[in-house]
Amino acid sequence: SFFNYSRSNQTLLSALNEDKVVLFLHLLGIDTNGHAHRPNSREYKENIKKVDEGVQEIASMIENFYGNDGKTAFILTSDHGMTDWGSHGAGHPSETLTPLIVWGAGVNYPQKVTSQFFEDNFLKEWKLGHLKRLDVNQADIAPLMASLIGVPFPLNSVGTLPLEYLNNSAHFKAESIFTNAVQILEQFKVKMSQKKKTTLSFLFTPFK
Template sequence: MLLFFILGLLVHFVFFGSIFDIYFTSPLVHGMTPQFTPLPPPAKRLVLFVADGLRADTLYELDENGNPRAPFIRNIIMHEGSWGISHTRVPTESRPGHVALIAGFYEDVSAVAKGWKENPVGFDSLVNESKYTWSWGSPDILTMFAKGVGGDHIYTYSYDAESEDFGAHDVTKLDTWVFDNVKEFFHAARNNRSLFSKVNEEKIVFFLHLLGIDTNGHAHRPTSREYKDNVKVVDDGIKEIVSMLEHFYGNDGKTAFIFTSDHGMTDWGFHGAGHPSETLTPFVTWGAGIKYPQKVSAQKFDDAFLKEWKLENWKRQDIHQGILPVDYLNNTDLFKAESMFTNAMQILEQFKVKMTQKKEATLPVFFTPFK
């Protein structure tokens, strides 16, 4: 009995230790050779709108009067771009959600130990690879992509941390602050030769982090009037920014737009777990290199969302992390093939580095590479 007890205890310790080895180890691989698509991209600049804490159903559904809650975004879906649901993963929190969006990987659980306030490991990102990035929003989100990055090409504009007050009467100001500051920035760019030159470069990113919806959801819950009205505030703000940018760049057709969210929220105002209300977020994109709306008579999805949202005739294309969304691209077959090939080559580079690391840490007699 004693031997059996000791054996059982040992097995439990092994299983317990394996959890930390599997889940508390960074998934990142460093040292790969970067891969690039040789063909020129259709866009010179990307404008990324992230409505923190926005559920897919709240954006896409019609209100109690049968009208779209976000008429500008609805118009984009029907007349200008492509749309779908972005399937996020746990933990459905702002930091790991934004890391997945901008850096392309799901953050390891070890970040919990630092409250997702510091980078537990260094990582590359879209922002880091840009020529210049300008971002506006919460200091908690913006600074983590600028920290430790070499060069002077990432600019962040954040409001006071005290502004993120869940009990404030009107937290839509967190979003209107972003929109107002973006407008002021481009007004200044017209009269500043150096800044004007920078914003007209290629590989430019403008990142607008919109925290009001998330804050209203925590304070009043997603079923509240405050949460839903905030969606309209965001929709109006995006409409103004898009119009301003098109005018600023002379409708050159070189701007790509993405509107999405980092995570959703439960009916009782929480997020972090894996309920569909937390993991199903909206994804709407339009502009340079993006397909126009596709009318269809039937769709492959077996959920009831399309009929509820009255969008069953506009092709829905869902986003899954790590899979190149080729169906969103409005380009030649050659460009799509080159993009898929580059994606595969980048994955191969990760495999090569991981194999080298494994070989160095394993006795030769136990190391057998796959054919």
């Protein structure tokens, strides 16, 4: 209905056809379902199937709206996992490891490998052992998104741009990671200055 409405609303249509448009979808249902029914329940697995089909439908809808022009990048992730009994907040891998799936414009294709070294069994469970797994920190997703749409890295971002996700020139990657380093350095300088002001001078020891 949102896309259909834009066809009769010139202001919305113009906004949707600008450069660097971000469509953010928060799919809350799985989180609520996991807390209510636990991750191994029939209800939870049915909900995953429904959301999976929904993501496919939404991705197709977006591609169709933009005439399949190949200029859209998609990022699918989660803020947290949960235990078998439907809780989170500790440091167990089931709570802290989340999926990150990226595809579309500016994104590298999966790379085939013959061996990988991970202590967990996720690749085996997912039947993806033949593809290179690229783990990142959650904070790294912000600079990745910024790079894909061509905007400056968020001012307070502490993430490192995951270069292997990008399908771009070596020059672009070099400029991007340099800019990323400068942005993080400036943030460090501000934090160090703030720390100096609130710490007695004889106690303050800057990092080497």
